[in-house]
Amino acid sequence: MDPHSSPCTLWTCLLVWGISLGHVEGASRKPNIVLILTDDQDVSLGGMTPLKKTKELIADHGITFSNAYVVSALCCPSRSSILTGRYPHNHRVVNNTIAGNCSSKAWQKTQEPNAFPVLLNSIGYQTFFAGKYLNQYGAEEAGGISHVPPGWSYWYALEKNAKYYNYTLSNNGRAQHHGENYSLDYLTDVLSNVSLDFLNYKSNNEPFFMMIATPAPHSPWTAAPQYQKSFSNVSAPRTSNFNVHGKDKHWLIRQAKTPMSNTSIQYLDNAFRRRWQTLLSVDDLIEKLLKNLETRGELNNTFIFFTSDNGYHTGQFSLPIDKRQLYEFDIKVPLLVRGPGIKPNQISKSLVANVDLAPTILDIAGYNLNKTQIDGMSFLPILNNSPNVTWRTDILVEYQGEGLNVSDPSCPSMGPGVTQCFPDCVCEDAYNNTYACVRTIAAAYDLQYCEFDDTEVFVEVYNLTADSNQLTNIAKTIDQEILQKMNRRLMMLQSCSGPSCRTPGVFDPRFRFDPRMMFMAQGPQDQQKIFKVTQT
Ligand SMILES: *[C@@H]1O[C@H](CO)[C@@H](O)[C@H](O)[C@H]1NC(C)=O
Ligand SMILES: *[C@@H]1O[C@H](CO)[C@@H](O)[C@H](O)[C@H]1NC(C)=O
Ligand SMILES: *[C@@H]1O[C@H](CO)[C@@H](O)[C@H](O)[C@H]1NC(C)=O
Ligand SMILES: *[C@@H]1O[C@H](CO)[C@@H](O)[C@H](O)[C@H]1NC(C)=O
Numbered sequence: 108m109d110p111h112s113s114p115c116t117l118w119t120c121l122l123v124w125g126i127s128l129g130h131v132e133g134a135s136r137k138p139n140i141v142l143i144l145t146d147d148q149d150v151s152l153g154g155m156t157p158l159k160k161t162k163e164l165i166a167d168h169g170i171t172f173s174n175a176y177v178v179s180a181l182c183c184p185s186r187s188s189i190l191t192g193r194y195p196h197n198h199r200v201v202n203n204t205i206a207g208n209c210s211s212k213a214w215q216k217t218q219e220p221n222a223f224p225v226l227l228n229s230i231g232y233q234t235f236f237a238g239k240y241l242n243q244y245g246a247e248e249a250g251g252i253s254h255v256p257p258g259w260s261y262w263y264a265l266e267k268n269a270k271y272y273n274y275t276l277s278n279n280g281r282a283q284h285h286g287e288n289y290s291l292d293y294l295t296d297v298l299s300n301v302s303l304d305f306l307n308y309k310s311n312n313e314p315f316f317m318m319i320a321t322p323a324p325h326s327p328w329t330a331a332p333q334y335q336k337s338f339s340n341v342s343a344p345r346t347s348n349f350n351v352h353g354k355d356k357h358w359l360i361r362q363a364k365t366p367m368s369n370t371s372i373q374y375l376d377n378a379f380r381r382r383w384q385t386l387l388s389v390d391d392l393i394e395k396l397l398k399n400l401e402t403r404g405e406l407n408n409t410f411i412f413f414t415s416d417n418g419y420h421t422g423q424f425s426l427p428i429d430k431r432q433l434y435e436f437d438i439k440v441p442l443l444v445r446g447p448g449i450k451p452n453q454i455s456k457s458l459v460a461n462v463d464l465a466p467t468i469l470d471i472a473g474y475n476l477n478k479t480q481i482d483g484m485s486f487l488p489i490l491n492n493s494p495n496v497t498w499r500t501d502i503l504v505e506y507q508g509e510g511l512n513v514s515d516p517s518c519p520s521m522g523p524g525v526t527q528c529f530p531d532c533v534c535e536d537a538y539n540n541t542y543a544c545v546r547t548i549a550a551a552y553d554l555q556y557c558e559f560d561d562t563e564v565f566v567e568v569y570n571l572t573a574d575s576n577q578l579t580n581i582a583k584t585i586d587q588e589i590l591q592k593m594n595r596r597l598m599m600l601q602s603c604s605g606p607s608c609r610t611p612g613v614f615d616p617r618f619r620f621d622p623r624m625m626f627m628a629q630g631p632q633d634q635q636k637i638f639k640v641t642q643t
């Protein structure tokens with residue numbers, strides 16, 4: 108048929124449209140989806156405490172995942188995993204710089220065109236983005252702010268990293284500068300306002316997807332004026348690993364000065380309070396958004412996801428403030444979901460990860476996941492309380508250490524490292540703080556197995572059942588057979604792609620040892636690793 112000829116007459120077209128419009132507005136219309144993503148919000152150290160309204164509006168009406176993890180505890184790799192549903196070794200974003208593929212041209216060419224918003228958009232979703240995207244978004248070498256990633260119908264993205272005032276937004280590719288007047292510029296509130304505007308101007312004929320990515324509670328922790336005195340009596344929690352020397356851990360943790368100086372402790376307590384203060388504006392945003400959806404009668408047809416890009420620590424193992432490490436405080440995040448069909452007030456212990464967000468959202472929208480290269484898996488059956496769901500028992504966590512290009516006097520004789528001064532300087536990262544872990548949560552096992560890619564091939568293993576704060580590295584005492592199983596599983600996951608990332612873990616009753624997979628996964632270096640690890 109001539110592609111330009113109309114397949115129907117005006118009269119029959121109207122009939123068809125009329126019928127399909129009626130259909131769209133009816134009960135079978137696809138649900139809307141909202142993803143709210145905070146920046147650096149922990150869950151292990153009380154990060155959800157300030158969000159009282161969010162808990163009531165999302166958690167009490169839906170499900171809280173108590174074992175939600177990120178596959179890399181750093182902003183850009185984590186956000187890239189959220190967008191692609193892939194592990195870092197597959198999306199290739201390894202750190203927060205363009206050289207590490209953060210929003211790089213290579214990312215724009217190979218990953219961004221397959222990100223889940225593109226797929227949602229292709230099946231008729233209106234897509235809206237507001238907030239922090241990827242740390243290098245808008246950088247000149249990455250095409251500047253005129254680069255609007257494919258798949259987004261409406262785009263309000265922050266240039267580069269988290270800020271609260273004095274920033275530039277890409278308003279659908281055009282620069283919008285903001286100063287420091289609270290009532291015009293406070294970024295969390297601007298995101299709230301542009302989100303409500305979107306609900307006003309969006310089309311009512313197609314379902315929508317919104318992603319709102321707040322700067323809070325990332326540094327510089329600038330609270331709204333009305334919240335700057337909140338939590339004045341709160342201090343960072345003195346967990347059993349607070350201000351404790353991680354003596355049996357890898358070198359980066361061992362070098363942290365213990366006890367921390369009083370000035371460092373004052374600094375981290377102050378940071379802790381200010382982080383909570385910034386979250387109060389996020390709580391307001393969520394309340395306004397959900398009330399607005401309710402008023403429109405759309406809340407009951409909308410899934411709302413709330414999560415963070417990584418956790419955070421304040422004084423654990425004497426590391427004053429940052430993320431990046433393999434411990435629960437840095438890799439575990441909040442995850443709350445409400446939506447049609449989700450029963451209220453549920454808590455799920457299922458092991459889920461940020462790579463699962465894309466497939467879950469696509470599954471909700473009815474996209475055929477078989478057509479994707481996604482590593483994660485849809486947890487929609489858990490949301491739906493489907494009977495007899497067999498869920499995975501392990502995930503991969505991988506991190507490539509960041510360094511600076513100058514030798515830093517505060518990381519004495521350690522070469523390049525990322526140092527933070529509070530005012531005492533502590534080395535929080537280095538190139539060889541590069542590791543990969545298997546985090547296992549199975550019926551009888553709650554374990555973490557990690558290997559460092561450094562000259563020591565250092566191994567850390569934790570039994571979270573006995574030691575939830577990861578005080579004791581049991582690499583040398585754990586049953587050698589378990590150690591070897593986890594080592595092999597780690598190597599397999601480090602080279603997994605798509606379905607192989609979802610194969611049953613070694614503590615899963617469905618696990619079947621496949622020697623072919625082993626040989627595919629292992630190069631000579633890995634063989635050597637097995638040898639070294641099993642000799643420790
Ligand atoms: C960046 O991504 C490209 C495309 O996937 C890849 O070829 C390159 O090796 C990646 N760079 C790094 C540092 O991983
Ligand atoms: C914003 O920029 C102005 C002008 O450069 C500066 O004076 C002010 O301190 C900045 N404010 C914040 C909160 O960064
Ligand atoms: C901030 O903006 C508001 C609204 O435009 C205006 O009324 C107020 O005077 C501004 N404040 C400052 C300090 O410029
Ligand atoms: C957001 O909208 C409200 C209501 O219109 C307004 O009072 C407030 O100043 C706006 N805030 C920002 C940062 O634009």
Ligand SMILES: *[C@@H]1O[C@H](CO)[C@@H](O)[C@H](O)[C@H]1NC(C)=O
Nearest residue numbers: 337338339340341342343344
């Ligand atoms: C801080 O003050 C509030 C209100 O007075 C009180 O409810 C809370 O228990 C106090 N918290 C701490 C840590 O002292």
Ligand SMILES: *[C@@H]1O[C@H](CO)[C@@H](O)[C@H](O)[C@H]1NC(C)=O
Nearest residue numbers: 366367368369370371372373
């Ligand atoms: C540090 O704080 C502790 C507990 O508050 C106090 O006992 C100690 O004297 C302080 N040390 C210094 C050097 O100020």
Ligand SMILES: *[C@@H]1O[C@H](CO)[C@@H](O)[C@H](O)[C@H]1NC(C)=O
Nearest residue numbers: 134403404405406407408447
């Ligand atoms: C959702 O709420 C609207 C407005 O309150 C109502 O008309 C509609 O029937 C509800 N739909 C469902 C599926 O509960």
Ligand SMILES: *[C@@H]1O[C@H](CO)[C@@H](O)[C@H](O)[C@H]1NC(C)=O
Nearest residue numbers: 473474475476477478479606
């Ligand atoms: C996806 O692939 C699986 C396994 O091959 C198959 O069982 C399933 O029917 C496929 N789903 C769709 C929607 O094509």
Ligand SMILES: *[C@@H]1O[C@H](CO)[C@@H](O)[C@H](O)[C@H]1NC(C)=O
Nearest residue numbers: 488491492493494495496497
């Ligand atoms: C779920 O498991 C129960 C008990 O094993 C079984 O009776 C039931 O048929 C299963 N349901 C489905 C839908 O597979």
Ligand SMILES: *[C@@H]1O[C@H](CO)[C@@H](O)[C@H](O)[C@H]1NC(C)=O
Nearest residue numbers: 201202204206207508509510
């Ligand atoms: C980021 O990763 C790239 C590629 O591995 C590396 O060249 C660069 O030094 C890294 N940047 C930092 C700050 O570590």
Ligand SMILES: *[C@@H]1O[C@H](CO)[C@@H](O)[C@H](O)[C@H]1NC(C)=O
Nearest residue numbers: 520521522523539561562563
């Ligand atoms: C880590 O790197 C630093 C220099 O960057 C070096 O001094 C140290 O020996 C390395 N440690 C290990 C265990 O590889």
Ligand SMILES: *[C@@H]1O[C@H](CO)[C@@H](O)[C@H](O)[C@H]1NC(C)=O
Nearest residue numbers: 554570571572573585586589
């Ligand atoms: C972990 O700790 C629990 C509680 O002490 C213990 O029962 C279990 O055997 C330990 N698991 C391993 C693998 O060591």
